[in-house]
Amino acid sequence: MPGEHTKSASVKADAIIRDMATRWSDEHVAAMLNRMGLTTGQGLSWNAIRVGSHRRNHDIAGYESKTKDGRCLTLSEAATQLGVSHYAVRCLIKSSVLPARQVVEDAPWQIMADDLRLPEVQEALRARADRRRRPCRNSADERTLRLPGT
Secondary structure, three states: OOOOOOOOOOHHHHHHHHHHOOOOOHHHHHHHHHHOOOOOOOOOOOOHHHHHHHHHHOOOOOOOHHHOOOOEEOHHHHHHHHOOOHHHHHHHHHOOOOOOEOOOOOOOOEEEHHHHHOHHHHHHHHHHHHHHHOOOOOOOOOOOOOOOOO
16 A cells, blocks of 8 residues: 555554553653654654554554543642642652652653542641741841951
């Protein structure tokens, strides 16, 4: 058939597309594949159109933001729901307080919405808020630094 070829994406690229497709847009999947240095079967870089074409040719369900059910969140969505910064969420993930998953290194974080309500997550957020309320220095010490010769 015209337009058909025998070249196809690597097994690794296919596995990443399959794993990310239902939770991430084709654009995000393409960015991840490109960061990893993976190319299409023709040696081209990935873009949303190529990822979408690969999904359709291999019957891989895709991500549709309009049907996103809120069970799986991005780091940004988790930060918004918790009312904290992206950095705070990364700290919770790094310290293993907040369970999160990446398909591969540098891929977007996948955070289950139910995990935001875990007692250890809530306690860590309370402790973080308490630390932020304390002054950085002892406010009772109002001494002035005197420089010699002034």
